Amino acid sequence: MRDLSPVTLVVDLKQRDQTAGLGGLPFGPFDPVHHRTLEAGLRTWVDEQTGLKLGYVEQLYTFGDRGRLTKLGGEDSHEVSIGYLALTQLQRNDAAIPGRGLIDMGGRWRSWYGFFPWEDWRDDRPHMLDDRILPSLEVWAKSARDDKLRPMTPLQRFKLYFGLGSGTWDEERVLERYELLYEAGLVHEYYLDRGLEPPDDGTPLFGHPMKMDHRRILATAISRLRSKLKYRPVVFELMPESFTLTELQTTVEAISGRHLHKQNFRRLVEQGQLVEPTGASSSATGGRPAKLFRFRRSVLAERPAPGLRLGGVN
Template sequence: MRDLSPVALVVNTERAEQEAQLGSLPFGPFDPVHHRTLEAGLRNWVDEQTGLKLGYVEQLYTFGDRGRLTRSSDEGGHEVSIGYLALTQLQRNAAALPGRRLIDMGGRWRGWYGFFPWEDWREDRPTMLDESILPSLERWAEKAPDDRLRPMKPLQRLKLYFGLSGAAWDEERVLERYELLYEAGLVHEYFLDRGLQPPTDGRLLFGHPMKMDHRRILATAISRLRSKLKYRPVVFELMPESFTLTELQATVEAISGRHLHKQNFRRLVEQGQLVEPTGASSTATGGRPAKLFRFRRSVLAERPAPGLRLGGVS
């Protein structure tokens, strides 16, 4: 998190000319000689390459779709990657970050809503949905042929994933929404995977692109993290040792992409017994001193799913 906005580490790597300006998620090889487990290899590689100390880590998925790293003219082997969701605190890493590691690898922190702007509902329903995304998807869905491998028709998937015709907007369907945009040719990666230049005929393409299938990996990670909020206290991996309830709410809103009712959120936190007061207060807001809280770690031993069971989008 940076300034209460979720960010992902994006690095620059050498690739084909048409991808020269695109960033990618950090990645590296697994060395079974030196790494006992995949997770140990991940933590070691991230530490060596970036200096970052990871907190919560979870394996996401195996990514190996055609187009992610190969072209029709390529003769080498096809590469398969194992994606991980890894959380870290910028505040904790700032003092320990050795020199220019991130800069040397072309790394920078980028807000993830730049890649998925239709997912940020904190202020209101994104205007781009009704002005451009949904009309473009509806035109595509009406003409798209049915896929026998899918149980639903394109128009049915559109209504379900984007909350149309009475369906609710489900913040966890980040990946499904991105993949529908990909199928419809409304993101850059649709063309890059086919070795084509993105169109210059005025057609709208949505969100910042990434190399290979890294935006799909990031969408998978966001979906998983949003889901995890509801049954694991992962949000506290991104919080300092002490915090106000307002800061906690803003962090949850940033991850979920939703606005939450203040009193309902505080009631949810109290009922879940997830935090405890430190006895201190903060005057950083400039107004009345706000009580400081910390994560109540004993909750982990008290019940199996101590998360924040958020309600519908407000």
Template sequence: MPRPISIGLNAAIIAIRDLSPVILEVRLPGMAQQRASQPSPTSPYAADADLAALPFGPFEPRRHRTLEMGLRSWVKQLTGLRLGYVEQLYTFGDRGRRLESDESEPHEVSIGYLALTQLREHADGGAEAQLSELGWGWRSWYSHFPWEDWRADRPALLDEQIIPALEQWARDAPDDGNKPLSPKQRLRLSFGIDGPVWDEERVLERYELLYEAGLVTEHYKDRGLAPDPAKPLFGQPMQMDHRRILATAISRLRSKLKYRPVVFELLPQSFTLTQLQETVEAISGQHLHKQNFRRLVEQGQLVEPTGASSTSTGGRPAKLYRFRRSVQVERPAPGLRFGSVGPVGKETSQ
């Protein structure tokens, strides 16, 4: 008899808080015993109740005409959050994405979404209180991918631990010919060593390489194995394949910055150019040269002055700007085409 399949919607809900990109996570420590005594075959949280997960909701075709409508509906109902930009990422349904004790349980297929929201809209605390009651909270995505944050400089973790461990793995890994590039070539391109620049969009490729090399917890959890004590493990793990879904969302958002004005979905209606730059830096994981960035903004004609100023910085009043929405009909790809960072963390042009 064929195994039944259940379909759900996973959302990587992203906002900016304290100059850091944060994601909404589900934490259910108080519900672990409840789920153990009353297991739900369609719940992605039952396997590892101590680990954070991305929000998950069912698709109910009788109530929602489209998948996106279903996503927006249950997020608003559960959290009080209003989602802005929403984009479908990928369907995640590989066998083994969760260890099931009973093969008769439905196999879970998740349709992953990237969703953006503004925390400033919920400053009254109502949504925060609602999230707290659910056991949900916000966390920097760099806790899961600390090697991706280059804003201060090239992370020391890369040269001190990650790259040596990957180089050892690449030397020993057999090349089975199933991939177009060898392990060494994939390492070189994904992590920008021995010549290539660090491409901030290759978040998923870097995570996949760490997963394959046994350098993240999920490699062992998915196989029901104990971690190799001889290997370090990097980044905070998540339930099931949710860190892979999140890596996909980060890659997509970093790419979108360059040809779609999605960054303005994370900003208030009026903002300073410094706020705009810091938001782009938070998402891209790079430090950007101030004058070069402002030249990009000016050339792109993405913003226009409001005529007002802000004194919140405590220094000279800073001019306030707003997104110039007409740019979306003036040209097909209005974005910020900033450069990537090189092997030593210096900005390079594209």
């Protein structure tokens, strides 16, 4: 496993005591009196409660899954949330966010690969895929009833989303793979949503669970960010002002969950004209001094889709 891992802020949602012990994504109310736009409300809310200054922000989707009910069969109002992808840079001592302002959230930064361990291919194809996930999913897919509203059968979706047969692994299909595991009853949330205890018959459950539908929201955000890498320079929102090409490659690998060939990656960066040398070097690598680069911001005005068009999984 690589040292660098993309992280998400996970908080203790104390008001959801029916799933005590599970964390979730931070959220807060929109105040139309004080917030001119939804995004302005998001930025203000995050700053007040965490002290974080957000960089790139993008609206994802509206979420209102069944798992948002406080109690199955209860009469409480059903919550609907607008999810956002928001990026911020962390310092090495930012592992804990104590929370402040309206709610003491007890926040912690956690690697998103703890929630989706099958998505990290940087050190090779994850063993858990062939050892546990694919056999369990195949049994379910072969026996699952076809949904006439879907264009593909469960078995077809299983093969497509997991790159089986003549297909290839598409790192952007994070949400589809999680949804399939959910349908098959192979994640904890399937049982939480139904007010059930997980079976004790040895059925495997994969990845760390989250409260309500928050793992689905996180999967949506990862899918969107991986896609954005290819046609928008969002990765530079996560980079310092100056960086080496090795640091840039390591960051792209951490987000995409893929190992990238060094020379091919550098060729992509050069062809995209996304960076420019600063004229300085870094000796922090421990070896020969490495040239420092910075994001060439003028590229944003030169063409509409300046990104890193990564090829297939190595």
